[in-house]
Amino acid sequence: MARPREFDEDAVLDAAVACFWRHGFDATSIRDLIGETGLTAASLYNAFGDKRSLFRLALERYIEGGIGQRLARYQEVSPLEGVRGYLRDVVERSLNDPANKGCMVVNAALEFATRDSEFRPMIAGTFARIEAFFLDCVRRGQHDGSVTRALADEDLARHCLAVLMGVRVLARIRPERAVLDGAVAALLRSLEARPDEGLLISRNDHAEIRPDTP
Amino acid sequence: MARPREFDEDAVLDAAVACFWRHGFDATSIRDLIGETGLTAASLYNAFGDKRSLFRLALERYIEGGIGQRLARYQEVSPLEGVRGYLRDVVERSLNDPANKGCMVVNAALEFATRDSEFRPMIAGTFARIEAFFLDCVRRGQHDGSVTRALADEDLARHCLAVLMGVRVLARIRPERAVLDGAVAALLRSLEARPDEGLLISRNDHAEIRPDTP
DNA sequence: TGCGTTTTAGTATGAGCGTTCTATAATGAC
DNA sequence: GTCATTATAGAACGCTCATACTAAAACGCA
Incomplete structure (x- = not known):
């Protein structure tokens, strides 16, 4: 029993995602959001609270719509196919994006890294979800013999995660297929089981990087 | 034949690097710089121009002092040692930095990715220098038999570059030794020559990621 | 038809921003 | 000692920012 809203909340949130994704939190002004969403400042504040809470909603929307869907799609297939599909999807979307927006979560991770931020749990949690996906792929692959x-x-899962993050960074500053495909191809090759390898899974003593520690 | 400056330009630039490194370009205010350097706004503007030109000087200083020195140090050693030493150096410095500032160039890359920026050539050029370093290591290693x-x-060089970038991102949001060491250890293992591998270097058709293209 | 409630529209506000301006102070040259 | 030149100190400027405020408008219900 009151005046109804004149806008579609989902569409407004999509517009907010577009703004924040492209320019980040600080560089997106309320005026930008007003321009992109079409509503007034009063409506924005009334419906979504202040800038931080709107960003939170936009980030949540991005994570579920963007990353969650991709995770769900590729956890259905075979282990190596999961890793390959996920990374190829990221590469293709990166190369097809003329704005080179990269990943909103990675962008937010760097923007909020040095401030005490309410967003860090969301960001770290998302990275953990992706790592868990890779870990699941690797374990299944080690079990069925397809992964080393x-x-x-x-x-191996953290290696995948690092390459994914690296691709996200490189895609923004040097969006060339050869660079991204090359990095991913080498990662995928390194995951493959070698025909002569033993059956024992080695401990992760990280002797490759720190050989002088026992 | 005029009043001399009362400050050490190098010390002021170091303070500017510290500010911009920690908070980025936008989030560093002139007032922050005044506080950190001890100069007045008039002296800052008189000596270094506006905020953008000061950032340029700070970024140049960071690149030469931080990255250039590391590149020089590790291009003297054996191929695999070069890659390993470079990445271990990055990991150790990341874990020892309580502020988790990451790499100023990577931070700047993401901050300026979507604006038309005078800084992009510096950033992309720095990435290209690092990639060239890795490529040199890989080639020498393939020549002497230590690298696959x-x-x-x-x-392989792009794979190294991607892991480096990934480590830089992960170190900011999840600075845990296990994560960074794990990613790097897997990369280093993947570079090693396998005892049974052939002598021919494969073309980079990237069939691992794109098997359905000829 | 009026009332309570919520959404709109437009404007105002106070803080912070990058930058400039006005003095004043410190030097070397004459 | 005077002058030209440069560096300092601090206030001031114009602008943009996020946000709050004031009215008017649009509904369901009595």
């Missing part, structure tokens, strides 16, 4: 046992499952 | 020939040198 020469390294610990956690290390 | 199963993948093209450029792909």
Whole structure:
């Protein structure tokens, strides 16, 4: 029993995601949001609270719509296909995005890294979800013999995560297919089981990087 | 034949690097710089121009002092040692930095990615220098037999670059030794030559990621 | 038809921003 | 000692920012 809203909340949130994704939190002004969403400042504040809470809603929307869907899609397939599909999807979307917006979560991770931020749990949690996806792929692959046992499952999963993050950064500043495909192809090759490898999974003592520690 | 400056320009630039490194360009205010350097706004503007030109000087200083020195140090050693030393250095410094500032160039890359920026050539050029370093390591290693020939040198170098970028991102939001060491250890293992591998260096057709293209 | 409630529209506000301006102070040259 | 030149100190400027405020408008219900 009151005046109804004149806008579609989902559409407004999509517009907010577009703004924040492209320019980040600080560089997006309320005026930008007003321009992109079409509503007034009063409506924005009334419906979504202040800038921080709107950003939170936009980030949540991005994570569920963007990353959650991708995770769900590729956890259905075979282990190596999961990793490959996920990374190829990221590469293709990156190369097809003329604005080179990268990943909103990675962007937010760097923007909020040095401030005490309410967003850090969301960001770290999202990275943890992705790492868990890779870990699941690796474990299934080590079990069915498609993924190498020469390294610990956690290390391989973190390797995947690092390459994903690296691709996200490189795609923004140097969006060339050769660069992104090359990095991903090498990662995928490194995951494959070698025909002569033993059956024992090695401990993750990280002797490769720190050989002088026992 | 005029009043001399009362400050040490190098010390002031170091303070500017500290500010911009920690908070980025936008989030660093002139007042922050005044507080950190001890100069007045008039002296800052008189000596270094506006905020953008000061940032340029700070970024140049960071690149030469931080990255250039590291590149020089590790291009003297054996191929795999070069890659390992470079990445271990980055990991150790990341874990020892309580502020988790990451890499100023990576931070700047994401901050300026979507604006038309005078800084992009500096940033992309720095990434290209690092990639060239990795490529040199890989080529020398493929020549002396320490690095795998199963993948093209450029792909392996880009793989190193991607992991480096990934480590830089992860170190800011999840600065745990296990994560960073694990990712790097897996990368280093993937570079090693396998005892049974052929002598031919494969073309970089990236069939691992894009198997359905000829 | 009026009332209570919520949404709109437009404007105002106070803080912070990058930058400039006005003096004043410190030097070397004459 | 005077002058030209440069560096300092601090206030001031114009602008943009996020946000709050004031009315008017649009509904369901009595």
